Amino acid sequence: MKKIWITIATILLSLQVQAQQSFNKNFGIGGQVGQHQKDFGIGLNITSPYFANQKMAVRLKGNLIWNEHLNSNSEMTWSSYSNFSLGFVQSVAEINNSMRLYGEGGTILLFPSSEFSSESIQFGGYGLFGFEFFIDKHVNYFFEAGGVGTGAKADKIVGKPIYSNGFLINVGVRLQL
Numbered sequence: 001m002k003k004i005w006i007t008i009a010t011i012l013l014s015l016q017v018q019a020q021q022s023f024n025k026n027f028g029i030g031g032q033v034g035q036h037q038k039d040f041g042i043g044l045n046i047t048s049p050y051f052a053n054q055k056m057a058v059r060l061k062g063n064l065i066w067n068e069h070l071n072s073n074s075e076m077t078w079s080s081y082s083n084f085s086l087g088f089v090q091s092v093a094e095i096n097n098s099m100r101l102y103g104e105g106g107t108i109l110l111f112p113s114s115e116f117s118s119e120s121i122q123f124g125g126y127g128l129f130g131f132e133f134f135i136d137k138h139v140n141y142f143f144e145a146g147g148v149g150t151g152a153k154a155d156k157i158v159g160k161p162i163y164s165n166g167f168l169i170n171v172g173v174r175l176q177l
Contacts, residue, residue: 025050025057025176032172034063036083036148036164041065045174047089057089059104065164069116069157079113083164085126100132100140108148110164116154124150128168137176144170 028047035041043063050057066078087106094100110122128146135141148168153160 025054027177028174029177030142030172030174032061032063032142032144032170034144034168034170034172036063036065036168037162037166039065039067039163041083043170045172047174050091055091057091059085059087059089059106061085061087067113067116067154067163069154069161071115077115079115081113081117081164082111084109084111087126098134100134102130102132104128104130104144104146108150110150110152112152112154112163116156116163117152118155119152122150122152122164124148124152124164126168128170132174140174140176142170142172142174144168 026049028045030045030047031043032045033040033042041063043061045059045061048058062082062084064080064082066080068076068078071077085106085108087104089102089104092101092103105127106125108124108126110124112119112122126146126148128144130142130144132140132142146168147166148164149166150164152162152164154163
């Protein structure tokens with residue numbers, strides 16, 4: 001009997017979620033702070049208007065990231081590098097006009113610092129899931145978590161450690177225009 005009530009409650013909740021008025025799905029622009037593996041970064045993001053039955057969008061992100069490492073004098077230093085990512089966003093659920101859940105995945109280009117890498121460009125991919133919390137129809141805060149894989153190695157540093165590979169997390173604010 002308990003399973004029947006849980007099933008009925010799940011069906012009713014899913015119908016309610018589908019019946020909610022849609023969020024603003026126009027052009028969006030925002031900023032974020034995040035971490036790619038162990039490297040801290042700040043960045044900007046631009047989201048296209050939603051298409052494909054108002055469920056998909058394209059998102060472009062650019063980040064300035066800092067890698068902490070030993071320099072040639074064996075002192076800890078921070079070297080900046082940048083990345084750009086282009087991906088597809090898929091809206092998964094919208095809850096009570098206050099929260100949207102989504103998945104995102106795409107390609108990422110790294111532009112490493114010559115202080116720690118002999119490569120000028122590294123190519124890879126990323127995937128994440130995210131939550132947008134709407135303050136009103138034009139402003140939302142978001143949280144994203146996922147993974148990034150580039151195969152990038154800091155080959156000018158002792159031990160040639162990897163960077164910008166593994167866990168990815170971003171938090172920020174986005175304005176829907």
